[in-house]
Amino acid sequence: MKIILILFILLFSFEMSFSQTPKKAEVVSLNGVKIYYEVYGKGAPLILLHGYAGSSKSWLPYVSDYANDFEVYLIDLKGHGKSEPYKENLSIKSAANDVDALIKHLKLKSLNAIGYSYGGDVLFQLALLHPGLIKSMISINACGTWNARDYPEWIESLSYKNINNLKGMREQQMNEAQSKAILDQFPNYKISVSNEEMKSIQAKTLFILGDQDTSVPLECISNARKNLPESYLWILPNSEHDAHKRKNKQEFIRVSKQFFNEKWKK
Secondary structure: OHHHHHHHHHHHOOOOOOOOOOOEEEEEEEOOEEEEEEEEEOOEEEEEEOOOOOOHHHHHHHHHHHOOOEEEEEEEOOOOOOOOOOOOOOOHHHHHHHHHHHHHHHOOOOEEEEEEOHHHHHHHHHHHHOOOOEEEEEEEOOOOOEEHHHOHHHHHHOOHHHHHHOOOHHHHOOOHHHHHHHHHHHHHOEEOOOHHHHHHOOOEEEEEEEOOOOOOOHHHHHHHHHHOOOEEEEEEOOOOOOOOOHHHHHHHHHHHHHHHOOOOOO
16 A cells, blocks of 8 residues: 555656746637647647646646647646546546547647556547557557556545545646546546557557556556557666656657657667
């Protein structure tokens, strides 16, 4: 339990960044749901998707690193941040549908993407829903298949009764009711991608895995890699679930840019 608690303190730690002002920020109604997004920089589109119980705020410290090379889109997934709170049970496929509707609204034809944890699982569903849309994607500690009920210790830790120990979560959400709704929905987190579905995904994919992350089995990533047409794996030593942060941040940025700019080598 102590290890899980430390992991979620790290998961929700919020690195503030006030130096950037979005060139566009709005809430749009899509699929009957209000979705919030922000846009920075210019260049090829790059969407950044946050982890479960986070928000687009978690990506703010990375904007300045990408904005000179990409047009960066930060999106609050359904139920999170400034997007509309949950009206129904959590569905990763539904969240992907919302992102796809937003992309069509923005008239983006092709893009790169990074998804952290829950955001990574959403990306796999988006790639299935909209073939050819994602040129290259990075999945941080996510393999497209995950069931919260296989991890009862996570359900216990990521619960409203434990919110005072989830440092930074309240800063990510609009109010207490929203935070409670997100945590109450966590046991409904369930998604899977079949081998045949993996084979159909066209996006070049880089998996990033912290070697001390206990939530995503290496076997799941290995199986996904066997079926994806083009994929790579980067294991970060002495790293937890949020392997792209803190000591690994600058190297993560360097590698991700290299990956998206097609300078990646096996």
